[in-house]
Amino acid sequence: MKKIIITRRLLKESEEKASKTFDAKLNGNDELYSQSKLIELSEGHDAILTSLTDKMDEETISKLPDSIKVISNFAVGFGNIDLEAAKKRGIAVTNTPEVLSDATAEIGILLILGACRRVPEGVQAAKESSWKWSADYLIGKQLTGTRLGILGMGRIGQKIAKIAKSLGMIIHYHNRSKLSDEKEQGAIYHDSIKSLFGVSDVLSICCPATKETENLINKETLEYFPTGAVITNVARGDIVEDEALIDALNRRKIYAAGLDVYKGEPNLNPGYLKIKSVFILPHLGSATKHTRIAMANLAIDNIDEFFKTGNCKNKVN
Numbered sequence: 001m002k003k004i005i006i007t008r009r010l011l012k013e014s015e016e017k018a019s020k021t022f023d024a025k026l027n028g029n030d031e032l033y034s035q036s037k038l039i040e041l042s043e044g045h046d047a048i049l050t051s052l053t054d055k056m057d058e059e060t061i062s063k064l065p066d067s068i069k070v071i072s073n074f075a076v077g078f079g080n081i082d083l084e085a086a087k088k089r090g091i092a093v094t095n096t097p098e099v100l101s102d103a104t105a106e107i108g109i110l111l112i113l114g115a116c117r118r119v120p121e122g123v124q125a126a127k128e129s130s131w132k133w134s135a136d137y138l139i140g141k142q143l144t145g146t147r148l149g150i151l152g153m154g155r156i157g158q159k160i161a162k163i164a165k166s167l168g169m170i171i172h173y174h175n176r177s178k179l180s181d182e183k184e185q186g187a188i189y190h191d192s193i194k195s196l197f198g199v200s201d202v203l204s205i206c207c208p209a210t211k212e213t214e215n216l217i218n219k220e221t222l223e224y225f226p227t228g229a230v231i232t233n234v235a236r237g238d239i240v241e242d243e244a245l246i247d248a249l250n251r252r253k254i255y256a257a258g259l260d261v262y263k264g265e266p267n268l269n270p271g272y273l274k275i276k277s278v279f280i281l282p283h284l285g286s287a288t289k290h291t292r293i294a295m296a297n298l299a300i301d302n303i304d305e306f307f308k309t310g311n312c313k314n315k316v317n
């Protein structure tokens, strides 16, 4: 039986599956392993099942024992892993695409609604009984007829587009390449971010975090948007330069932000705290039982597939 380390606690059902499939070292306390602890634990093991909280940078990967052949990330995003460093060491890196697209798209839509319809202010006022109905009280932005820009039209972007379209939004997108008509479903392609941002009343960030997308939302690119646009992010915090977004929100260049992810999670840039129009969530994209079990099953199956066949369809390096 192959020996694997699982760096974070999984749901019971997933830990049972892992223990049936492998000689699995579980993390019952869910403690965050330091680099040295993870390296020490990895001795004599064949694979590591990591989470997005594990920073698998070049240094960590270079110190892993030769026995480690697979890093299976319990996430679709793999910005926490240095893919090149893993490749150099002959370590396959895998991820969990598709199974979390529905759950993450739901949160993507929630961010759009929450930011546009002033949910944070509304919740606070309701809890404080500090409001009274009036015709102009907490007026928000209606989605019907509003242009939604989708940055990154992968599986999650396409699902958000489909739901948003049913809410009456007009869909525009930028992607590495134009989609087929069937996948596009009437969405309008832009070959540059400048062109996309220029027509985005609301932006939904759905692209992966890479060197190219790091700080893509910055002082300069925020100026491309129509005044009063809404920025939402269901992808990764590294794509947004927080200081620039905070400044744009304070100047009302940007009307509101809906963020499920942000830099330095769980520590939020304090600049966001003072802004009423920020709708913020603690990285809930894939947080449903059904999805977390499906993700863990896939992360386990990815390791199994690799050892049985020497390859894995969800290998990303």
Ligand code: DGY
Residues within 6 Å of the ligand: 052, 074, 075, 076, 077, 078, 100, 235, 283, 284, 285, 286, 287
């Ligand atoms: C992912 O899989 O990348 C999600 O962000 C995890 O919640």
